[in-house]
Amino acid sequence: MNNFKNIFFLVFLLQSFYTTFAQSDFKNEKNQIKKDIQKSVIEFNNTDYTKALEYSKYALINSFAINDNLLIAQSYNTIGVIYDECQETQKAIEFYHKALRYASEVKNDTLNNWIYSNLGSVYYFNEIDVKKGIGYYKKALRFAEKVKDSSQIIYTKLNLASAYFSIDSIVQGEKQISPIKNTILRKGSDDAKISLYILLGLQASSKKENDLAESNYFKAMNLAKKNNYISYLVNVYENLSKHYKQKNELVKKDIYQAKIDSINNIIFSEEKVDSLKKGVLQIELDEHKIQLERIEQENFKNQKVARDSKLVVILFIIGIIILLLLLLTLYKNIKFREQANEELKKAYEELKIAKEKAEEASLLKSQFVSTITHELRTPLYGVIGITNIILDEHKELNNSPHLKSLKFSAKYLLSLVNDILQINKIEEKKIVLESLIFNLSDEINTICNSVEYIADKNNNKLIVEIDTEIPEFLIGDKLRLSQIIMNLVSNALKFTKNGEVIISADLKNVSDTIYNIEFKVKDNGYRYSKRTSR
Known part of the structure; x- marks a missing residue:
């Protein structure tokens, strides 16, 4: 590494050591610590x-x-x-x-x-x-x-670059080096330059630019020797050893590894390591000792508090007097609140009456909407039925754009009326999903026939793609499903020109008797400029 x-x-x-500290009574102690x-x-x-x-x-x-x-x-x-x-x-x-x-x-x-x-x-x-x-x-x-x-x-960016290089994120490492490279070379300290040269060596080595890599490593090594930076020198030797190992120059690799071992044997002798381990135990003992001294100081403070019990009694009496004053204030507040509560009760009764009137008006509105929508549906079904009869009896009118427009408009108006009725039911919290047997393919084809006029008008092509794994008959609320698909298809045809609108149904998974089907409506035609109006 x-x-x-x-x-x-x-x-x-x-x-x-150059951090500025606030002056205090412990200035001498602080100076000694520093x-x-x-x-x-x-x-x-x-x-x-x-x-x-x-x-x-x-x-x-x-x-x-x-x-x-x-x-x-x-x-x-x-x-x-x-x-x-x-x-x-x-x-x-x-x-x-x-x-x-x-x-x-x-x-x-x-x-x-x-x-x-x-x-x-x-x-x-x-x-x-x-x-x-x-x-x-x-x-x-x-x-x-x-x-x-x-x-x-x-320095932080240098360490970040080194870390990124170690996990082969060369690009991320170079991003850290790039903004600081010239600053370090121009006016950076020797240890910063050593670190930069090591990173540049790693960068060149990763790109197989061996001569450039060795040049940067030797620059780092010379600066480390000049300043007698032993740890930096070890770092340079480690990187040179790995570099020559990659080049398969094993003799040079062993030379630098031997230098590393020689320095480590001096610095990390068994005697020094044992001394450091003992130092940890001593520090932990000193920490416990300090905590015990703090506990003793707290006990001394508690004893002092006990001796001052007379002062506590006086303060207690003063507290009682303050409490009595607070009770008097509380009594006055209670009287004031009782008066306010009476006024609130009157306001509540008035609000209650207003609420009942509003609920009555809302109920009348809901009944009116429900009646109107039901009354509108009957003639609309008649219009659609008559249109179908005309088409059956007069085959020559099958391609009549006017008759198609009449049939579509009637069905679309019927869909809007159904939507209004559903919204009214939702407001009344009476919405109930139906469970009817229906043929999915027939329902989608019916929708396509209903919007065929819009498709022809905008020169669009309707494509239906139904997964063959989907059963022929399903149980569900076909009305609401048809409404959703109808709205999506109409919207796609309305804002598409000279293109295709694809209606697809894909079976995602089956759980017992429940079939999870994903419906999609996609278009790929010309878009009007006022798309935000959708």
Whole structure:
């Protein structure tokens, strides 16, 4: 895995010492804590992780002593950095989450940026969950952009690019590098340049541009040697080893792997690892000790409260007097509410009468609409029946456009009357779905015959596609089904010209005796410009 996680660890820790804090009575204690953290950073850079952990532990204990959440969060963050560098990932994650808990108390966006960046590095560089690491980096980037910290934005984007490269999302990685590349090369710090050169090497290597990749790796290696950045040097060696392995130059690959092993044997000796593990136990013991001291302080406060019981009695008497005054006020309010309730009762009776009149008017309206629609349906059925008789008796009129228009208009008007009747039933909550046997093919063909005049008028072609798996006879409310399909087909024909309108019915699934059928009405013809009127 491509590794330059120390970017955030070192830069964030170094910048923490230049953060401005509010002046308080604990100024000297705070200054000492910041000095301890600074010493921890210096020892970290010297790869003496035991001493770095010792100074971080002092900072944590003293931060608890003065109850400064910001310094507690920073101390936990530095401890997490040390354990993460020593590959104690679970301990590192625990300390970072502790840091986040205390950082949330002070709402410091810069500190949140550091911690989320470090969490992203734990999950990414230790191959725990790269995508989760990318998620933490994105959170860190939001905090950096919120405080407009260009330096942190650069480092976060570099880590994001590295993470994307590790999962072969080269394009996503390049998007992170592109806006910051020139800035880093022109005025960036050496550690930022090292990270950029490593990423450029990875980018070139992925494109099989071996000479360019090696050039960028060697630039990173020279800068790391110049500044004595051991961890960066290890990162360069790791990438060079993988690069030569891909080229099948195994001798060079083994040379750089040997350099990595040599450095790791010095930095991560068994003695140092054991010392760090013991340090975790000591820190946890110190945390428990601090919590016990806090409990003792709370007991002392409680004892002080007991000694001041006389003051409590006086306050209790004052409270009783205030309560009596409140009761008097409450009594007056009750009297006022009783008067208001009487007025509300009168208003309620008036509203009740008005409601009954409105319901009576609504009932009369519903009865009127129901009567009219029923009366209209009878002559319309007559018109349709007479039209059919004329067509049967006079075959020569089958192609008469006027007779077709008359038949369609009558059926369409009958459909509108039925719709009005259905709406009226819905308002009266009397709608009941019918269960009748009908032939789906016949119903759809009847609808097509009804709208044939509109189709011919707009030079449209009606196509019917019915799934052969659908039974010939079905049970359901054919009237409402016909109304729905009729409206959809009429609408499609109305707004289509010189095209096709396809009516399809597809059987989706069968559950016992229930057939789930999907109906579609599609058109593909010319659209009028005023389409929004549909």
